[in-house]
Amino acid sequence: MFPINVNGETHRAESSPDKPLLWVLRDELGLKGTKYGCGVGVCGACVVLIDGEPNHACMVPLARVGDRKVVTIEGLSADHPVVQAWIAEQVPQCGYCQPAQMLSAAALIERRRSPTDADIDAAMSGVLCRCGTYARIRRAVHAASARKPGAPKPLRLPELLSDLPPDAGAAPNQWVWINSAGTVTLMVNHSEMGQGALTALAALAAEELDVEIEQVRTVFAPADKRYENGYWGGAQFTGGSSSIRGEWARLRKAAAKTRLRLTEAAARRWGVDAGACRTESGCVVHAPSGRRLAYGELAEAAARLAVPRRAPLKQPDEFRYIGRPLPRLDIPAMCLGKTRYGIDIAVPGALVAVVARPPVFGGSVKRFDDKGARAVPGVRQVLAIASGVAVAADDFWSALRGREALRVEWDAGGHARLSSGRTERELTAALDRKGRVVKDRGDAPRALKRAQRVVESVYRTPYLAHVTIEPMNCVAHVRRDACDLWVGTQHQSDTQEVAARIAGLPKSRVRVHTQFLGGGFGRRLETDFAAEAVELSKALGVPVQVIWTRADDLQHDRYRPAHAMRVRASLDGNGRPAAWMMRIAGSEFALEGIEMPYAVPALREEHVEIESPLPTGYWRSVGASNNAFAIECFIDELANRAGRDPLEYRLALLAKAPRHAAVLRYAGERAGWGAPLKAGSGRGLAVYESFGSVVAQVVEVSIVQEAIRVERVVCAIDCGTVVLPDAVHAQLEGSIAFGLSAALKEQIRVASGRVQQASFEDYPILTLAEMPAVETYILESGAEPGGVGEPAVPVVAPALANAVFAATGRRLRRLPLRLGASQARRS
Known part of the structure; x- marks a missing residue:
């Protein structure tokens, strides 16, 4: 037993002396604000203060803490x-x-x-x-x-729930509950992973209900067909930048109809015409007499009234919340370490499991020796499951040590000779095959054959990992007649369906308790980690939490696919493209998100689909992240061949794409396009449409000893009507960091059928020191809301590559961007 001083209190830890402080804090003391991200002291998510100095808690054994004072996020006061x-x-x-x-x-x-x-x-x-x-x-x-000393700003912690509370009150519909105190409980059918959906949806509801936002508490909706995605339909999930697009009309109409029913209930109680009543701040007011009734007094009666067929929605000049500055409801809890993510869930009696999975894609277990694993204190069971061999223990640290002691002999299967080089050769060969024609305007092949000036280039993008800082995890509890899952998921419907199949239960007996997500980016649309938890809980008869390590996360991801695109274009006498032909090779996720806004008389688009040997999935912006790079770099090449300014060249071709032209022109103006830069520097730009929004960016770079340094990014977006302006700016800033990381650093490397990377040391992402100055601008067009979380990502890489060309005269056609003989050529 070790005495340990944490946040000013002395505790007695019963763990072994070599157990990392991280797991003592989380498992023994219940201080979940300290996070697990990698376990090897690289990501920094576990940082705590020891005698005032930052330390990686995952790297500090309990025995080394001694009498030093530990401070976690829970030890920072609200007025700090x-x-x-x-x-x-x-x-x-x-x-x-x-x-x-x-x-x-x-x-x-x-x-x-x-x-x-x-x-x-x-x-x-x-x-x-x-x-x-x-x-x-x-x-x-x-x-x-x-910050000057003085009274801090009062801190309010809104209620953020994962299950409907018993005091929710009356339910006029599946979205809204109102109790006698007037508290509005809003069912949120989208996952919150940083995009601000929870607050935005609360704002939509508060707007049309006519209540103060402080009256609203939120609950993550259970898996239920009533809560399917309002934009894509068919299932309940969060993806494709659809949280606001899907609920913009549906949720507002539901709230407006509730407001009418509350008004009608008050009018009936008073015996007056409903037309003489109005609503404000959670009350119905009878204007002639000044009488008022709070919604809490009317909710029961209103819920019994018929639902009106129509309800007028507020006009923009009536908005109190939509488009106005509004802080996110969930941020205060995050800043106090109170937010609960999937990995933080502790179910009584649960075991924690880690899984040894085949290192080669498509491999399987031949046999295993579990004697060493079972000898580790705390290990309770070792068993084969569909994805590999699981070690279940009292806690994560014991399970991980048990897995390290496990001996498994693997059957490598058919992909033992797979490598990154082989994948690239297959993609290159695919470009020489005729593809499926997707778009065909004019006769591009014929025009290219007859043309005098033809430009041709091939662009390549690699496999990429998601690397959410919170690794994959799930808690499942399977009983004879029910199954509960506590999980940070983007796909409630698939999670429920997979759990029902494995548990052998009807879907109606499977409850999905959605938690906050420590990053999603498309990875949590998958259900592999949930399936493991359900299978283990069913087999062991107790709740089981499956936690992936960072190496698991990198080596068993559902990757953004690699792809290649060959683009050919002919130029007319004025240097404008007369014909454009692009052939794209890759798996299905790389063959979407292809937008060509430029006016070209003859256009042909062909797809050559090849099966990916690596499992692939949705990655932030999906195929747009591959294809914008090729299209926007190639249009830059054409401008160069025509001897034209890249901005003016694009604008001349965007006469029929006014939204593109507007954001491009604005970004150029704000960036000072055309102004001189110092030697060794350059500006590049790009514009692209995805998920209903159009984004333009101008990137400034400097080149020092062949190193690319991004100095500044100017970004303009037209995303239609804006609900939360600051959240839009935040998503643009984050998307730029995400895009820069992919463009400069990231690629999955495969050799002998195995992913070679295991941590952020060999799969680095952008750091704070590498983040450039960023300016973001919103151009509202009055259209319905477009997506925000993804559209800025695809624009980064081409704008950056074009800036490198402007600075060096070398054209980079492969990601990640590297200046070197094998990567660049003069154009």
């Missing part, structure tokens, strides 16, 4: 300058890494009262943020260090 600054600057997106960011910031401002940007870079770059909140982190550190 860092907490106040983080909330004021609205820093978090998914929030998973933010406790570590805040503790690092607290230590920094304690030793340097006025830190410089260089100080911030040095102190904060060891904590990774996949959401890309770096610009806001920097602002918040400066704000915290400058």
Whole structure:
């Protein structure tokens, strides 16, 4: 037993001396604000303060803590300058890494009262943020260090629930409950992974209900066909930048109809005409007499009234919340370490399991020796499951040590000779095959054959991982007649269906309790990690939490596919494209998100689908992330061949695409397009439409000793009507960081059928020190809302590659971008 001082209190830890402090804090003391992200001291998610200095809790054995004082995020008071600054600057997106960011910031401002940007870079770059909140982190550190003593801003913690509470009250429909106190409980059918959906949907409901946003508490909806995605339909899931697009009309109409029923209930009680009544701040008011009734007094009666066929929606000039500055409801809890993610769920009696999976794709278990694993204290069971061999134990640390002691002989299967080079050769060969014609206007092949000036290039993109900072995890509890899952999922319907199949139960007996997600990016649309938890719980007869390690996460992902595109175009006498032909090779996820806005008389698009030997899935912006790179770089090549300015060249071809032209022109103006830059620097631009929105970016780079440094990114978006303006800016900032990381750093490498990377050391992502200055602008068009979480991602890589060309004269046609003989050629 070890005495340990945490947040000013002395505890007695009963763990073994070599157990990492991280798991003592989480498992024994219940301090879940300290997060697991990699387990090898690279991601920084587990940072705590020990005697005031940041330490990776995953790397500090309990025995080394001694009498030193440990502070976790729970030890920062609500009035701490860092907490106040983080909330004021609205820093978090998914929030998973933010406790570590805040503790690092607290230590920094304690030793340097006025830190410089260089100080911030040095102190904060060891904590990774996949959401890309770096610009806001920097602002918040400066704000915290400058905060004057005095009364802090009062902190309100809205109720954020994963299950419907018993005091919800009356339910006029499947979205809204109102209790006698007037509290509105809103059922949220989308997952919250940092995009601000929870707050935006609450704003839509509060707007049309005519209640104060402070009256609204939220509940994540159970898996139920009534809550299917309002944009895509067919299932309940969050993806494709659809949270607001799907519920913009549906949720507002439901709230407006509820408002009418409340008004009618009040009118009947008073014996007056409903037309003489109005609503405000959760009350119905009879204008002539001044009488008023709170919604809580009317909810029961209103729920019994017939649902009106129509309800007028508010007009933009009546909006109180839509399009107005509104802080996110979930950020205060994130900044106090109170948000519960899937990995934080603790079900009484649960075992924790890790799974040894075949290292080669398509491999299987031949046999295994579990004697060493079973000898590890805390290990309770070792068993084969569909995905490999599972070790179940009292806690994660014991299960992980048990897996390390496990001996498995694998059958490599048919992919033992798979490599990255082989995949590229297959994609290259596919470009020489005739593909399925998807678009065909004019006769591009004939025009190209007759043309005098033809430009041709091939662009390549690699496999990419999602690397959410919260690894995959799920808790399942299977009983004879029911199954419960606690999971951060993007796909409630598939999770329920898979669990029902494995548990042998009807779907109606499977309950999915959605938790906050520590990043999604499409990875949590999959159900592999949930399936493992259900299978293990059924086999062992107890609740089981499956947790993946970072190596598991990297080596068994559902990857963004690799792809190749060959583009050919002919130029007329004025240098404009007369014919354009593109042939795209890749798996299905790479053969979508293809948009060609430029006016070209003859256009042909062909797809050559090849089966991916690696499992692939949805990755933030999906195929647009592959294809925008090729299309927007190639149009830049044509401008260069025509001797034209890249901006003016594009604008001349966008006469029939006014939204593209508007954001492109605006981004160029704000970036100072055409203004001189210092030697070794360059600007590049790109514009692309995806998920109902159009984004343009201008990137400025400097080149020093063949290293690409991004100095500035200017981004403009037309996403139609905006619900939460600050959340839009946050998503653009984060998307730029995500896109830069992919463009400069990321690629999955395969050799002998195995992914070679195992941590953020060999699969690095962008750090705070590498984040450029970012400016974001919103051009509202009055259209219905478009997507926001993904459309800025595809634009980054081509704008960056075009900037590198402007600075060096070398054209990079392969991601990630590298300046070198094998990567670049002069154009």
